[in-house]
Amino acid sequence: MPELPEVEVTRLGIQPHLEGERITDVLIIDGRLRWPVPRNLRAILLGQTLHGIERRGKYLLLQMDQGHLLIHLGMTGVLRVLPVKEPLKPHDRVVVAFGKRSLRLHDPRKFGAVLWHPTKSGPLEEHPLLSKLGTEPFSADFANELGAAVLYRCSRGRSVAVKSFLLAGQAVVGVGNIYCSESLFEAGIHPAKQAGKLTKPQCARLASAVRMVLTKAIAAGGSTLRDFVDSEGKQGYFMMESKVYDRRGEPCRLCKTPIQQIVQGQRSTYFCPVCQKR
Numbered sequence: 001m002p003e004l005p006e007v008e009v010t011r012l013g014i015q016p017h018l019e020g021e022r023i024t025d026v027l028i029i030d031g032r033l034r035w036p037v038p039r040n041l042r043a044i045l046l047g048q049t050l051h052g053i054e055r056r057g058k059y060l061l062l063q064m065d066q067g068h069l070l071i072h073l074g075m076t077g078v079l080r081v082l083p084v085k086e087p088l089k090p091h092d093r094v095v096v097a098f099g100k101r102s103l104r105l106h107d108p109r110k111f112g113a114v115l116w117h118p119t120k121s122g123p124l125e126e127h128p129l130l131s132k133l134g135t136e137p138f139s140a141d142f143a144n145e146l147g148a149a150v151l152y153r154c155s156r157g158r159s160v161a162v163k164s165f166l167l168a169g170q171a172v173v174g175v176g177n178i179y180c181s182e183s184l185f186e187a188g189i190h191p192a193k194q195a196g197k198l199t200k201p202q203c204a205r206l207a208s209a210v211r212m213v214l215t216k217a218i219a220a221g222g223s224t225l226r227d228f229v230d231s232e233g234k235q236g237y238f239m240m241e242s243k244v245y246d247r248r249g250e251p252c253r254l255c256k257t258p259i260q261q262i263v264q265g266q267r268s269t270y271f272c273p274v275c276q277k278r
Contacts (some may be wrong), residue, residue: 002073004137004174005217007058010079011194015053017081022049023064029088033107034074037094037114044116045069047097048190055157056125057133057173069096074111074241129149134173137210142172143271147207148200155203158195163264165195166210175210179217182244183209190278191269192262216241244270 002010023045033173048064053278055061060079062069076227084102087094091108113231115256117127135142135150142150148275154171163184166175175183184191186209189202198206220241243253250263250273262269 002058002075002077003176003179004055005060005179005214007060007073008055008218009136009221010073011053011055011060014103015082018050018102018103019052020049021101022099023047023096024099025095027082027097028093029095030093030110032110032112033093033147034072034113034247035115040118041094041114041116041212044118051100055208056130056136057059057169057247061124061132067121068124070115070117070127071105072113073130074107074109074113076109077107077112089193095162112231129157132170132171133216134171137172137174142207142211145204148204148212152198152200155195155198160195161192161264162195162198163191163204164191164268164269166206167267172210174214177269178242178245179210179213179263182213182242185244185271185276186213188276190276191264191271193278205222242273244272 026042027042027044028039028072031039044066045064048066050062050064052063053060054063060071062071073079080103082102082104084097084100086102089106089109091106092104093107093112094105094114105114113127117124128272133169134154135147137147140146151171155165156186158165160168163180165171166180166183167177169175181191183206187202187205189198189206242261245260247270249258251257252259252275256273257270257272257274260273262271
């Protein structure tokens with residue numbers, strides 16, 4: 001599933017090709033996504049200019065003249081910038097044309113989303129899909145000691161495992177399954193530790209680890225799981241740098257102890273029992 005680094009890599013890939021361009025056509029091939037694509041999307045978008053592309057959590061926010069287009073990649077979605085004359089492929093769902101170029105959502109499992117939020121409906125941050133998201137890991141609100149404060153405050157009284165606490169995205173967004181394991185390893189925290197028992201120093205280490213791991217993942221082009229590729233069709237290589245994820249039985253890169261695997265919330269978690277004592 002594309003997570004924050006993969007979505008950010010996608011944003012950086014499509015931004016220079018489409019910002020400032022005017023929409024000349026919209027084709028809804030199959031609008032039966034996680035939420036139905038608005039049937040009148042072509043009428044809404046035709047003639048509008050794309051002024052900027054931002055990201056909130058795993059949502060891409062395309063700012064138009066009269067509102068924002070929200071795009072989510074779901075579990076297997078990929079956004080590509082292609083010539084408008086490029087033949088359609090199976091599982092292409094929505095195409096937005098900008099002159100000779102087009103932005104195409106390719107989504108085999110149809111868990112993605114393409115939604116419209118008009119300016120007249122109010123501030124974008126109050127959209128139901130965005131309003132309850134946690135702090136952005138690269139925002140000023142999560143920088144330095146502020147990130148530690150966010151994690152400490154949000155974890156108080158929580159008996160859930162810290163891995164599940166991070167994955168929920170209500171404290172900080174974008175720490176997907178792979179990045180949870182990697183961040184907890186970097187912070188030296190056992191994934192099954194109760195979130196409410198995190199100390200302030202542990203929260204400080206974890207906040208720093210989250211920013212570091214996500215930064216490395218973006219620089220590596222994201223992770224290649226199943227069929228994720230970026231906007232140019234290139235695979236991400238963060239998995240080649242992982243220290244614990246998907247390395248069950250292999251020696252820890254620090255202490256040489258075999259990496260262990262457990263299942264939390266039906267998701268695999270990897271950790272070093274020595275470097276991450278419970």
